[in-house]
Amino acid sequence: MLDALIQGILLGGYYAILAAGLSLMFGVVRFINLAHGDLAILGAYLVLFAVEVLGLSPWVAVAAVLPVMALLGWVLQATLFARTIKGGFLLPLLTTFGLGAVLQNGMFGLFGSDAKSLGNHIGNLSWASWQLPFGITLGQLPVITFAVAVAVLGSLQLVLSFSKLGRAIRATASDPEAAELSGIDARAVHRAAAAIATALAGLAGAFLAMRALISPYAGPTQLIFAFEAVVIGGIGSLWGTLIGGIVLGVAQSFGATISAQGFQLAGHLVFLGVLAARLYLAHGRNHGGWRAALRLPRRAPSAQIPSTVTEGQP
Secondary structure (H helix, E strand, O other), rough: HHHHHHHHHHHHHHHHHHHHHHHHHHHOOOOOOOOHHHHHHHHHHHHHHHHHOOOOOHHHHHHHHHHHHHHHHHHHHHHHHHHHHHHOOOHHHHHHHHHHHHHHHHHHHHHOOOOOHHHHHHHHOOOOOOEEEEHHHHHHHHHHHHHHHHHHHHHHHHHHHHHHHHHOOOOOOOHHHHHOOOOHHHHHHHHHHHHHHHHHHHHHHHHHHOOOOOOOOOHHHHHHHHHHHHHHHHOOOOHHHHHHHHHHHHHHHHHHOOOOOHHHHHHHHHHHHHHHHHHEEEEEEEOOHHHHOOOOOOOOOOOOOOOOOOOOOO
């Protein structure tokens, strides 16, 4: 059980990287990108292309692909996302759903349908591990992934807290119109947030390709994991994504000890439980607090027409 707990915590590092960009986009741009998982798979394929075709080492390829993914996110926000936001809540969802379909079929046409992996290109790192007491095994790649997740989230937190861009992002996330009146270009801030979010998706995709097989149509599954981690940890919270990722990873790890099908099922059940609890608490806060929420709702009295008109009155 202890080994399953540790493996789940390490798996949460990958989910944190994957979910951080989704959380940032929603917290700053108020935009739910349904193509986020497909962008992660695109980043993985670009890293594979740089390794297999251009001959770069995997880590150099990752460093080279991240700016490309950031530029792609900037362009998508400037040309597509910003326009759809003005159309209400439904249009961005439909647009990013269509973008995901385009990315999936585009990757299928360019890279084929065969499942691929970076595992063959990273040497012993794909399976190397440390043996600890009590039969605990620590894979080196999961530890590196978790360390990168903490480093990335910590660096992003420092940027948001102390840099000029970070202050602009926080001001725009709080009130875009007030930020505009203060001299902040909200559109430029949204583009920067989209660039960071897309680069994080590409980084997550690269780590996914190192630890598992990828295919052009694997994006929606990754989107579900990212969305679950965001909801569990709290929407708009960077460190919350790490907590949510760890909770999701631990649930999946314990579920896998029960059965092979329990890996995903346990994570989904935890997500539904947290979501139900959040909705219940929100309902309680809006109706007199949690004590009022615990009380059974009373049946409202039937509506009666007031007898203001009596006999003899006009």
